[in-house]
Amino acid sequence: MFLFSLILSFLSLSIYILLRRTGQRRGRLPPGNLGLPLIGETLQLISAYKTENPEPFIDDRVGRYGSVFTTHLFGEPTVFSADPETNRLILQNEGRLFESSYPGSISNLLGRHSLLLMKGSLHKRMHSLTTSFANSAIIRDHLLLDIDRLVRLNMESWTGRVLLMEEAKKITFQLTVKQLMSFDPCEWTENLMKEYMLVIEGFFTIPLPIFSATYRRAIQARRKVAEALSLVVRDRRRATERGEIKNDMLAALVDEQGGFSDEQIVDFMLALLVAGYETTSTIMTLAVKFLTETPLALVQLKDWDNSIYGSGTKVINNMR
Structure with missing residues (x-):
């Protein structure tokens, strides 16, 4: 939840521009505070977003410096904008006056060929391929069935107290792996998820391996995930040469x-694993929460589900 909240706040409340110290950029920066050497104000941001009320990190600085202020986050000097007009200007001129960027610490974890970091023709190719696959008959014919099967599989193992958010994350990861590489839940996917979780933890910590054991573990885990995925890619290439056909994202790549x-x-696959993990699992959790709190909406959803699939065939009918 923390990762999703942090990303959502960065996207909805602000657009931040990472300013690298080059000889070409010596303009006057907005007022603000760069904080401690190397660390900047990263600890304050992380601490704020681990509380129930993270907004003061932004509100305090807006009150002191204005809606556009300078800070230092995740190893980078950063201009943070909470001004709607400024954000609109940036979004409308991305690729012309402004260039999308991420902190170096995040780039190290995602990889230099991540879709989030790609530019130019390669980005267009990857984006087009992803869009085509997402709209393909493969997804339309199998996605809902895969969701239903994985939800049922996990629900059957539930006993005692269930942490819904954690279960939603597990299901989301399993579903993404299935769509990417056609792997059903197994020991390999469980081990991959353990390492992947360590990578996720590294996104929002001090990006200095010397000072942060969390970031150090994330870098090591990223290496293990990349090695595991590389083996899968090589095996798939050999299988393709033998004429074996798979209907997944890896086959398209x-x-x-x-x-x-x-x-x-x-x-690219690592970035796709990251992209939907927190957002999808959070939406799943909130959907269950609001349906539980609104019985009429749950009844209407069950009726709609039964009208399409028939009584008793879907997970919705098992919701309490």
Whole structure:
């Protein structure tokens, strides 16, 4: 929940521009405070977003410096904008006056070929491929069935007290792996998820391996995840040469005309694992929460589900 809240706040409340210290950028920065050397104000931001009321980190600085202020986050000097007009200007001129960027610490964890970091023709190719796959008959024909099967599989193992958010994350990860590589839940996917969780923890910590054991573990885990995915990519290439066909995202990447390197495919898949993990699981959790609190809406949803699939065939009918 913390990761989702932090990303959501960054996107909805502000657009931040990472300013690298180059000889070409010596303009006057907005007022603010760069905080401690190397660390900046990262600890204050992380601490704020682990509380029930994270807004004061932004509100306090807006009150002191104005809606556009300078700070230092995740190893980078940063201009933080909480001004709607400024944000609109940035979004409307991305790629012209402004260039999308991420802190180096996040780049290290995502990989240099991540879709979030790509630019130019390669980004267009990857984006087009992703969009085409998401709208393909493969997704339409199998996605709902996979969701239903994985939800049922996990619900059957529930005993005693259930932490819904954690279960939603588990289901989301399993579903993403299934769509990417056609792997059903197994020991390999469980081990992959353990390492992946360590990578996620590294996104919002002090990005200095010397000072942060969390970031150090994240870098090591990222290496293990990349190695595991690289083996899958190599095995898939050999299987494709033998004429074996899979209907998943990896198949689309391997078969793409012009070809992608193994490193590009691995970085791309890792980014897709990250992209939907927190957001999807959070939406799933909130859906259950609000349906539980609104019995009439739950009844209407069950009726709609039964009208399409028939009584007793879907997980919705098992909700209490």
